[in-house]
Amino acid sequence: KIVIQVINPNTSQAMTETIGRAARAVAAAGTEIVAVSPTQGVPSIEGHFDEAIAAVGVLEQIKRGREQGVSGHVIACFGDPGLLAARELASAPVVGIAEAAMHMATLVATRFSIVTTLPRTLVIARHLLQQYGFERHCAALHAIDLPVLALEDGSGLAQEKVRARCLQAKREDGSGAIVLGCGGMATLAKALTQELGIPVIDGVGAAVKMIESLVALGLSTSKHGDLDYPFAKPLSEAFSHLN
Ligand SMILES: NC(=O)NC1=NC(=O)NC1=O
Numbered sequence: 485k486i487v488i489q490v491i492n493p494n495t496s497q498a499m500t501e502t503i504g505r506a507a508r509a510v511a512a513a514g515t516e517i518v519a520v521s522p523t524q525g526v527p528s529i530e531g532h533f534d535e536a537i538a539a540v541g542v543l544e545q546i547k548r549g550r551e552q553g554v555s556g557h558v559i560a561c562f563g564d565p566g567l568l569a570a571r572e573l574a575s576a577p578v579v580g581i582a583e584a585a586m587h588m589a590t591l592v593a594t595r596f597s598i599v600t601t602l603p604r605t606l607v608i609a610r611h612l613l614q615q616y617g618f619e620r621h622c623a624a625l626h627a628i629d630l631p632v633l634a635l636e637d638g639s640g641l642a643q644e645k646v647r648a649r650c651l652q653a654k655r656e657d658g659s660g661a662i663v664l665g666c667g668g669m670a671t672l673a674k675a676l677t678q679e680l681g682i683p684v685i686d687g688v689g690a691a692v693k694m695i696e697s698l699v700a701l702g703l704s705t706s707k708h709g710d711l712d713y714p715f716a717k718p719l720s721e722a723f724s725h726l727n
Contacts, residue, residue: 490518495521495522522545530602530631555576575705577698579698585663585690586622628645647676654680664687674686
């Protein structure tokens with residue numbers, strides 16, 4: 485039995501549920517999805533400041549998951565906040581939804597476009613493209629210019645803007661695939677792929693399948709070198725529970 489901990493790094497329960505649904509929709513029969521989010525932190529992650537705060541909550545959840553013996557962890561925010569720190573702390577595999585979606589896109593298209601939320605988060609996606617080596621695979625990045633939580637306000641406006649942006653990207657970018665740039669967009673990928681006739685990729689599902697693959701291959705986070713466990717040291721009171 486595989487248990488995958490899917491972490492929504494923001495503290496909005498509605499988005500944790502959306503992310504959990506997207507993960508369960510693709511999980512294999514023998515895979516249990518445990519969707520969690522930090523007890524403290526930011527309600528949405530819309531910049532570098534938010535990411536720094538969210539990363540501590542991600543690490544707390546990683547530690548809890550490791551103690552529970554989960555088979556793998558997904559960081560379900562498009563900035564992949566705390567990814568390498570999480571890999572130091574974890575023994576099981578850790579996959580971020582941005583890297584997962586980008587990897588999958590390169591397997592089905594020579595170039596992909598990204599559709600994300602706020603313009604100010606575009607630089608975070610650009611940094612990830614550089615870090616992961618996918619810059620030359622990404623033809624364009626777009627933002628719907630709505631806050632992250634607009635995806636959970638029930639109006640459908642954000643979802644409509646995502647659809648329109650994907651259609652525009654298909655027409656204008658010369659990309660063969662589109663990556664959805666937010667955990668809160670995860671449940672939109674299947675319908676958009678069918679309606680628009682272009683692979684629209686959700687990173688939550690991609691990450692879940694990558695964890696299943698890593699587990700099946702007996703691959704886990706390497707502890708040889710720079711992803712070894714953190715050095716034990718006296719952490720200040722507020723962080724002592726992370727030891
Ligand atoms: N680019 C983004 O929208 N990042 C995100 N902020 C969140 O709170 N969740 C995301 O996926």
